[in-house]
Amino acid sequence: MHDKTLTELAAGLAAGEFSSRELTESLLARIERHDGDLNSFITVTPEQALAAADAADGARGEAGPLAGVPLALKDIFCTTGVKTSAGSRMLDNFVAPYDATVVEKLKAAGTVSLGKTNMDEFAMGSSNENSFYGPVKNPWDGSAVPGGSSGGSAAAVAAGLVPAAMGTDTGGSIRQPAAFCGITGLKPTYGRVSRYGIIAYASSLDQAGPMARTAEDCARLLGAIAGHDPRDSTSVARGVPDYTEELAAPLSGLKIGLPTEYFGEGLDPDVERAVREAIRVYESLGATVREVSLPHTHYAIPAYYVIAPAEASSNLARYDGVRFGHRCDAPADLTDLYKRSRAEGFGEEVQRRILMGTHTLSEGFFDAYYKKAQQVRRLIRQDFLDAFDEFDVLMGPASPTPAFDLGAKKDPVSMYLQDIYTIAINLAGIPGISVPAGFVGGRPVGLQILGTHFAEARLLNVAHQFQQATDWHLRRPALAEETL
Amino acid sequence: MQWETVIGLEVHVQLATRSKIFSGASTAFGAEPNSQACAVDLGMPGVLPVLNEAAVAMAVQFGLGIHAEIPEISVFDRKNYFYPDLPKGYQTSQMYHPIVGPGEVEITLEDGGTKAVRVHHAHLEEDAGKSLHEDFHGMTGIDLNRAGTPLLEIVSEPDMRSAREAAAYLKAIHSIVTYLGISDGNMAEGSMRCDVNVSVRPRGQEAFGTRAEIKNVNSFRFVERAIEYEVERQIELLEDGGEVVQETRLFDPEADETRSMRTKEQANDYRYFPCPDLLPVVLDQAYVDHLRETLPELPAAKRARFQEGLGLSAYDAGVLSASRAMAEFFEQVRDVCGDAKQAANWVQGELSGALNREGLPIEDSPVSARQLGELIARVIDGTINGKAAKQVFQALWHGEGSSADEVIEAKGLKQVTDTGAIEAMIDQVIADSPAQVAQYRDAEPDKRGKMIGYFVGQVMKASRGTANPQQVNALLKEKLDALC
Numbered sequence: 010m011h012d013k014t015l016t017e018l019a020a021g022l023a024a025g026e027f028s029s030r031e032l033t034e035s036l037l038a039r040i041e042r043h044d045g046d047l048n049s050f051i052t053v054t055p056e057q058a059l060a061a062a063d064a065a066d067g068a069r070g071e072a073g074p075l076a077g078v079p080l081a082l083k084d085i086f087c088t089t090g091v092k093t094s095a096g097s098r099m100l101d102n103f104v105a106p107y108d109a110t111v112v113e114k115l116k117a118a119g120t121v122s123l124g125k126t127n128m129d130e131f132a133m134g135s136s137n138e139n140s141f142y143g144p145v146k147n148p149w150d151g152s153a154v155p156g157g158s159s160g161g162s163a164a165a166v167a168a169g170l171v172p173a174a175m176g177t178d179t180g181g182s183i184r185q186p187a188a189f190c191g192i193t194g195l196k197p198t199y200g201r202v203s204r205y206g207i208i209a210y211a212s213s214l215d216q217a218g219p220m221a222r223t224a225e226d227c228a229r230l231l232g233a234i235a236g237h238d239p240r241d242s243t244s245v246a247r248g249v250p251d252y253t254e255e256l257a258a259p260l261s262g263l264k265i266g267l268p269t270e271y272f273g274e275g276l277d278p279d280v281e282r283a284v285r286e287a288i289r290v291y292e293s294l295g296a297t298v299r300e301v302s303l304p305h306t307h308y309a310i311p312a313y314y315v316i317a318p319a320e321a322s323s324n325l326a327r328y329d330g331v332r333f334g335h336r337c338d339a340p341a342d343l344t345d346l347y348k349r350s351r352a353e354g355f356g357e358e359v360q361r362r363i364l365m366g367t368h369t370l371s372e373g374f375f376d377a378y379y380k381k382a383q384q385v386r387r388l389i390r391q392d393f394l395d396a397f398d399e400f401d402v403l404m405g406p407a408s409p410t411p412a413f414d415l416g417a418k419k420d421p422v423s424m425y426l427q428d429i430y431t432i433a434i435n436l437a438g439i440p441g442i443s444v445p446a447g448f449v450g451g452r453p454v455g456l457q458i459l460g461t462h463f464a465e466a467r468l469l470n471v472a473h474q475f476q477q478a479t480d481w482h483l484r485r486p487a488l489a490e491e492t493l
Numbered sequence: 494m495q496w497e498t499v500i501g502l503e504v505h506v507q508l509a510t511r512s513k514i515f516s517g518a519s520t521a522f523g524a525e526p527n528s529q530a531c532a533v534d535l536g537m538p539g540v541l542p543v544l545n546e547a548a549v550a551m552a553v554q555f556g557l558g559i560h561a562e563i564p565e566i567s568v569f570d571r572k573n574y575f576y577p578d579l580p581k582g583y584q585t586s587q588m589y590h591p592i593v594g595p596g597e598v599e600i601t602l603e604d605g606g607t608k609a610v611r612v613h614h615a616h617l618e619e620d621a622g623k624s625l626h627e628d629f630h631g632m633t634g635i636d637l638n639r640a641g642t643p644l645l646e647i648v649s650e651p652d653m654r655s656a657r658e659a660a661a662y663l664k665a666i667h668s669i670v671t672y673l674g675i676s677d678g679n680m681a682e683g684s685m686r687c688d689v690n691v692s693v694r695p696r697g698q699e700a701f702g703t704r705a706e707i708k709n710v711n712s713f714r715f716v717e718r719a720i721e722y723e724v725e726r727q728i729e730l731l732e733d734g735g736e737v738v739q740e741t742r743l744f745d746p747e748a749d750e751t752r753s754m755r756t757k758e759q760a761n762d763y764r765y766f767p768c769p770d771l772l773p774v775v776l777d778q779a780y781v782d783h784l785r786e787t788l789p790e791l792p793a794a795k796r797a798r799f800q801e802g803l804g805l806s807a808y809d810a811g812v813l814s815a816s817r818a819m820a821e822f823f824e825q826v827r828d829v830c831g832d833a834k835q836a837a838n839w840v841q842g843e844l845s846g847a848l849n850r851e852g853l854p855i856e857d858s859p860v861s862a863r864q865l866g867e868l869i870a871r872v873i874d875g876t877i878n879g880k881a882a883k884q885v886f887q888a889l890w891h892g893e894g895s896s897a898d899e900v901i902e903a904k905g906l907k908q909v910t911d912t913g914a915i916e917a918m919i920d921q922v923i924a925d926s927p928a929q930v931a932q933y934r935d936a937e938p939d940k941r942g943k944m945i946g947y948f949v950g951q952v953m954k955a956s957r958g959t960a961n962p963q964q965v966n967a968l969l970k971e972k973l974d975a976l977c
Contacts, residue, residue, distance in 0.1 A: 087539045100538065107532055109539060206539040212769035241541050242772050320769055323571050326582020327536040331635070347575055370573070370764035379766055 010035050011169035012485065015078055015226040018172055022077045025069070029062035029077030033121055036079050040123065040170045043488060046151065049164040051084045051142050052092050053124035061121040068119065075233055076119030081174040083162050084125035085132055086112050086217070087206040095208040096128040096140040096158075099328045099335045099354030109206025110238045111175060111217050118233040123171055127161030130356045131325065132179055132210040134158045135427040136418065137186070139358045144415055147189060148486040149452055153412040156186030162220050163190035169489035173221035173230055177207060179214045180313055181407070181431025184443035187220055188407035188455020191445045193472065193482060194220040195227045198462045199438035200245035202231075203238030209324040211317035212243075214435040223482055224444060224472035228252035231465060247463065255466045256473040261295030263471065264400045270306035271405030271430050283447030283454040284406045290478055291404075291471075301400060303392040308385045309433035310425060315369050315382035316436070321359075322366030328354060361421065390437040397461040402471055406430055407443040407455035430457060440465050444472045445481035453481075494732070495696035498724050499704075500659045500689065501651035502716075504666050505644050506676045507620070507684040508551045513641035514619050515542030515585065515771075520643075522682050526625070526636035534641040536580030541770050544569075548643040549774060551675035552592045552617050553784050555645060558669050558791050559612055561596025563781050569617075569771045573764040578622035578635050586646075588765040591616035592774065598649075598669070599793045600661040605807045607793075610662050611650040618644050639683075645675075651690065651701065656720035660713050663687060664815075667713075668792045672817040686711040691723045693731065702727070703737040707744050707751055719744035723751050795820055803833035812841055818855050822862045829866020832873055839869055843886050860889045868897035880958050881906040909960045912968070915952070918960065919968055922951040923976075934977050945969055 010018065010032055021027055037055050044050050058079065065077035087093045087105035094100045108116065115122070129139040137145040137160025145160040147153035148168035155164040159176030163186035166174050176183040178196035187194025195218045202217045209215060219230035232253070237246040265288065272281060288298055330336040330350025337349035355363070369378035396403060409429060418424045434441040439462055446456035456475070460468045476482050513520055516533035532540045556563045568590040571583040593615035599607050622637035647666060653659045667685060670676040677684050692704035705727070707719050722744075727737050742751040790798070792814045799810035813823045819840075827836040844865060848858060868889065872882045885900045894900035901907055909915060923930055926948070933944050945966070952965045 093538070095538070103538065105537065105539070107537075107540075204539075205541050208538040209770075240543060242543055243770065319766060323573050323583050323764075323766070326573060326575065327538070327580060329575060329577075329582060331577050332535060332580060333537070343577065367764065370766055372762045372764075375764070375766070 011039055011172075011489065013172065014222045015080075015172040016223070016229060019074055019078050019229070022065075022069070023074070029065040029079075029121060030059060032077070033058050033062040033079050033123070036123060036171060043168055043170060046146060047148060047164050047168055047170075048143050048145050049127055049155075049161040049168065049170065050081070050124045051094055051096070051127050051140075051161070054091055054122065057091070058121050058123045061116075065119045065121060072119045075115075075229065077121060078119070078173075079121045079123050079171055080115070081123050081126050081162060081165050081171045082112060083128050083159050083174065083176050085128060085177055085208045086125075086175060087208065088112050088122070088125065091125065093125065093208065094141070095132070096130040096142060097354065097356065097359070098141040100208070101141065101335065103334055105206070107206060110203035110240065111234045112206065114234050114236075115175070120233070126159070126165055126174055129158035129160065129182075130359050131208065131321070132158040132177055132182055132215070133321070133358050133362055135181070135185060135424050136413070136415075137161065138415065139356055141356060146415070147412050147452070148488050149191065150412070152414050153452055154189065154415050156189035156408070156412060158182040158186075159194070159220060160186045160189075163187055163192055163194065166190070166192045166220055166222065167486060167489065169485065173219060173226055175217060175234075176220045177210075177215055177217045178431075178435065179210050179216075179317060180435050181428040183218045183220055184407045184431050184441055184455065184457055185428060187443040188457070189412035189453065191453030191481070191484060191486075192220055192222055193224050193227055193442065193444050193476075194218065195224075195231060195442045195465070195468070196434065196440060197231060197235065197465055198245075198440045199435070200243050201440070201463065201465065202234050203236070203241040203244045205238055205240040209320075211320040212324060213320060214313075214317055216435070223476055224442065224469045225253065225256055225476075227442070228256060228469045228473070231469070250466055252466050252469055255470045258470050259295065260291065260471065260474050263291065263294075263296035263402070265291055265296050265298045266301035266396050266400035266403045267298060268303045268306065268396070268403055268405055269300050270303050275409050275426065275429065276406060277410045277449065279449040280406050280408070280410060280454050283449065284404075284456055287446040287456045287475065287479070288404055290475060294474060294478060299400075301396050301403070303389075303396060303433070305385065305388045305392050306433055309389055309436055310429060312382040312385040312389065312436060313428075313432045314365065314425060315378045316386065318362040318366030319370050319379050320366070322363045322370065325355070325359070325363055330354070358421070386436045389433050393433075393437045393439055393459070394461070401460070401467065402464075403459040405457050407457040411449045411452035411454055434459060438462060440468055442468045442472050444475055445484070446475075446479075447481060448484075496693045496724075496728050497696045497698075498654055498656075498720070499651045499692045499694060499701055500653035500655075500720060502649045502653070502659060502662060502690070503688040504647040504649075504663065505686050506555075506647065506666070506670050506678075508548050508643040508645055509674065509676050510545055510547040510551065510643050512545055514545050514548045514617065514643035516641055518641065524638055526634070526638060528638065530622075530637035530640055534580065534637055536582070542585060542768075544771060544774070545643065548617060549592065549776075550784060551643075551673070552615065552645050553776065553781060554673050554675055554788060555615060555647070555670065556593035556596060557781070557785050557788055558673055559596035559598050561612060561615070562594030563776060564590065564592070564594050565776055566590060567592040567616075567774045567776075569768040569774075570765045571768045574761050576621065577633065578624045578637070578640070580622065580637060580640055584619060584621060585768055585771070586618035587616035589767075590773075598662060598665050600658060600665045601811055602661070603657060605811075608658070610652045610658075610665075613648045613650050615645055615647040618646060620644050651692075656717040656724070659689065659720055660717045663713055663716055665792070668815060672789055672791050674789075680711050680713075683711060687716065689716060689720060691720055691727070692737065693724055693727045703739050705737065705739070705751070706741045708741055708754065710744050715744055715746055718746070718749060719751055722749065726751065789817070799833075803827070805833060805837050809837045809841065813837060816855070822855050822858070825862035826866040826869065829863055830869035830873060832869065835869050835873065836866070839865060843883065847890055859892065860886065864889050864896060871897050871901060875910065875961065876908060877901055877906050878908050878958070878962055880953075881908065905957070906959055909956050910964060912964065915956075915960055915964055915968055916972075918952050918955045919948075919965070919972055922948055922955060923972065926951065930973070930976060933973055941973075945973065948973065
C-alpha cells in the first residue's frame with residue numbers, strides 16, 4: 010500500500026478495499042523497519058495514529074475525502090500532547106497544550122498523523138544537518154542529504170513511510186528538500202495557510218504547505234489546510250477553491266517565462282539539462298516559452314539573510330529558560346540563566362542567525378540593513394509582478410545542484426547559496442511548487458514552477474499536467490520498492 | 494541664578510477593555526496569579542497575537558478627546574529586551590507610527606487661568622507581567638495576569654514648568670480618560686502611572702538642561718513631590734558646580750526622595766522593528782467619524798459650558814466638571830431644581846461636605862441627585878426655608894424618608910407664610926419682650942437694624958423654624974417701628 014499516492018489511498022479507503030487501521034499498521038511497520046537508517050522521524054505516535062485510524066474507520070461513509078489517510082507532520086507544527094521540538098534541544102521537553110491550525114484542520118478532515126518529522130533546528134538550514142536529533146539521510150542515496158529544513162518530511166514521503174507530509178517553507182524549505190528527494194512540494198502564497206501554532210522562524214516569510222508524491226495529492230491537502238484563520242492576523246480572508254477542479258485543464262496557450270537569472274553561473278549543467286528537458290515537455294503540451302529577467306534576483310540572498318535572522322532573533326527570544334523548554338542547571342543569577350540556557354539549548358546555526366539578526370536590528374545598523382533589505386524586498390516582489398503581467402508561470406530549477414553529500418558544505422555561505430532559486434519567492438510572498446523532473450547521478454532534480462499570488466490552482470494544474478506526461482514522480486528509491 | 498524647570502510626562506493608561514490587547518484572556522484585577530494568562534500571554538511557541546478592536550477604538554477616542562491628528566495608518570513594532578516577566582522577549586508597542594498623533598490638553602492653573610500642554614503622540618502597547626520577590630524564599634515568582642493588558646502611553650512635549658503644572662496635567666489626563674470611560678483611572682491599582690522627565694535651565698536659556706527620568710510614579714501627590722525633590726537636587730548640584738547626568742531614577746515615597754536606578758550608559762538597545770505578526774492598523778474616515786459622534790462632552794468643554802451657559806464661576810465650573818460622575822450628578826440636580834447656582838452651591842457645599850466626612854465617592858452618595866434637586870426646588874418655591882432644608886438633607890442622608898416632600902411632611906417643616914399666623918407670633922414675642930422693645934425704641938434709628946435680629950430669632954424659634962424669614966423680618970420692622 011505504501012507505493013500508492015494519497016489520492017489512490019483515499020479512493021481505496023472510500024471503496025472499503027482496506028481499512029485505515031490496516032493502512033496505518035502497515036506504514037507504522039515500515040517506519041519501524043526503515044527509519045532507524047533514515048532518521049526522518051523525531052517522534053512516532055503509533056497509539057494516537059491507530060486511535061485516529063479506528064475513528065476514521067468508524068466514521069466511514071459520513072467522513073470527508075481525506076478520512077483515514079495517514080500522513081506526518083514536520084516537528085514544527087504544535088500538536089496537543091505530543092512533543093514539538095522544532096529539531097532543537099531547546100524544545101526537547103516541550104509538549105504543546107494546543108494544535109496548530111493546520112493540525113486542527115487535518116484532524117477535522119479525518120487524516121491520521123503517524124508522527125513528527127525531523128527538521129533543521131527552528132527550520133534554519135538547507136540540508137537537515139542542523140537537527141538536534143541528527144541528520145536525515147536521503148532515501149535515494151544514504152550518503153546524501155535530503156535537503157532542508159523539511160528534510161524529514163521529504164525523506165519520509167520519498168521512502169514510502171507516509172504518502173504525504175506537512176512542511177514549512179521560509180526560504181525554500183519545502184521546495185528544495187522536495188527536489189532533493191524526488192517528490193512534489195508546494196509553498197502556497199504567504200497568508201494562504203494559517204501560521205497559528207507553527208513555531209515561528211521568520212514570521213513574514215514562513216508558510217506551511219503539503220509535500221506528497223504528486224501535484225494532485227498536494228491539491229487535496231492544500232484544500233484541507235488553506236483558509237482564513239481568525240487566530241492569525243496575516244492569514245488572508247479569501248475563499249478556498251477546490252484545487253482539484255482545474256487539474257485537468259489543458260496547457261495549450263500557457264505562457265511560460267524562464268528567468269535568465271535562474272539559469273546563470275553556479276547552476277549544475279546536468280541540472281540545467283534536466284530542467285530544460287522538462288520545459289520542452291511543456292512546449293510539446295502547447296505552452297510557449299520565453300526568457301524574462303528578474304533584475305533584482307541577486308539581492309535576494311543578502312536581503313533574506315537580513316530579514317529572516319532579524320525576525321528570528323526576536324521570535325526566538327522567548328526561549329530564555331524561564332517558562333518552558335530547556336533550562337540550564339543551577340544558574341548563578343538571571344543573566345547566567347539566560348546565557349547558559351540559550352547557549353546549551355540552541356545549536357550553532359541558530360546562534361549564528363540570532364547574532365546576525367540582533368546585529369542588523371541594532372541601533373545605528375537598522376537603517377543600513379533592515380530597512381534597506383525591506384526596500385530590496387519590494388523591488389524583488391515588483392520584478393515578479395511585472396513578469397506575471399506577461400507570463401502565466403515562471404519556471405526554473407528548484408536548486409542549483411542535486412542533493413549534496415552529508416557534511417560536504419562546511420561553510421555557511423555556500424550552504425545559504427543552495428536557496429538561491431527559492432528565497433526570492435518567499436520575499437515576494439508568491440506560491441511555488443517543485444516537481445520531480447529527472448535525475449543527476451542517481452539523485453533527483455526538481456523543476457520549480459512559480460505563479461502570482463493565490464495562483465495555486467494554476468500551479469497545481471501546470472504541475473499535474475507535467476506529471477500526466479512524464480513519470481519522474483513515479484520513480485521510487487530502492488528502499489521504497491522493498492515491501493514487507 | 495534664577496532657574497526654570499522643564500517637565501515632560503509619559504503617562505501609561507490602562508485601557509478598560511474586557512480582554513487583553515492581543516488575546517482573549519480577561520483583564521480583571523486581583524485574580525489568582527497566572528489564572529488570566531492564556532498561551533498567547535505566556536508567549537508559547539507558535540501562538541500569534543490578534544488585535545483587540547476595543548483597544549483601538551479607545552485609543553482613537555482619546556486622540557479625538559485631545560483634538561489630535563488620527564493617522565490613517567499605525568503600525569505595531571516589537572521592542573526587544575530580556576526580562577523574566579516579559580514572556581516573548583519583546584513588548585509589542587508602537588514606535589514609528591503611533592495610533593494618535595500630536596494633540597493638546599488644557600490644564601487649569603492655580604490662578605484659575607488655563608494653559609495648553611502639547612501631546613507629542615499616544616501609542617498602544619501591551620503591559621508586561623509582574624515579578625514577585627517577596628513570596629518565594631530566594632527566588633522570584635512570575636505572575637503574567639497583567640501581561641498583554643492594553644496600555645495607552647501618552648507622551649507630552651516638555652511644556653510644563655512646575656510640579657503643580659505636571660500634577661494638573663496628570664489630573665487633566667485622568668479626567669479625560671475617565672470621562673471617556675476608556676480607563677478606570679485607578680492609580681492605586683496601577684491603571685495609571687507615569688514617567689516624569691525633569692530638567693532645569695537658567696531662566697531665559699533656550700536649550701534644555703540634562704534631564705533625569707523618574708520611573709513609575711503612581712499618584713498625583715507623588716508626582717508633585719518627586720518633581721519638587723528632583724528640581725531641588727538638580728539646582729543644588731548645578732550651583733555646586735556639578736553636572737546632572739542623564740539617568741533613570743526612582744521615587745521613594747517613604748524617604749520622599751528620588752534615587753538613581755541606572756545611567757544612560759547601561760541603557761538598552763531595544764532593536765525596534767515592525768511586528769511581522771500584525772498587519773498595519775488602517776482607520777478609515779467613517780470609523781473615526783463614527784467614534785467622534787459617540788464622544789461624550791469632555792471636561793474642558795463642560796467647564797466652558799458651565800461657566801458661559803450656566804453662569805457659574807470659574808472655580809465652581811472647574812470643580813463640578815473635574816469628574817464625569819460629579820458633573821453628571823450636578824447636571825441632574827440642576828435639571829430637577831431648575832437653578833444652576835443653587836445646584837452648584839448644594840453639590841459643592843452640603844453634599845460634598847457630607848461625602849468627604851464619610852469618605853464616599855459621589856457615585857455612592859446616599860442622597861440621590863433627584864432627591865437633592867427636589868429639596869432645592871422646595872427651597873426655591875418657598876415651601877421650606879434654608880434652615881429647614883438642611884434638616885431635610887440630613888434626614889435624606891440618613892435614609893429617613895424617600896423624598897424631600899415626605900421628610901417635610903413628616904417633620905412639619907413646611908414654611909409658614911400665612912401673614913396672620915406670623916403676625917400672631919410677632920405680637921406674642923413683642924408682648925413677651927418688653928425690655929428689648931424698650932431698648933429698641935431708645936436706640937438710634939440706624940442701630941435698630943442690628944437689634945431686630947433678636948426678635949427674628951424669637952419668632953423663628955416660636956415657629957420651630959418654619960416661618961418665612963423674609964416675611965418675619967418685614968412684619969417685625971413694621972410693627973416695632975410703629976411702637977417708636
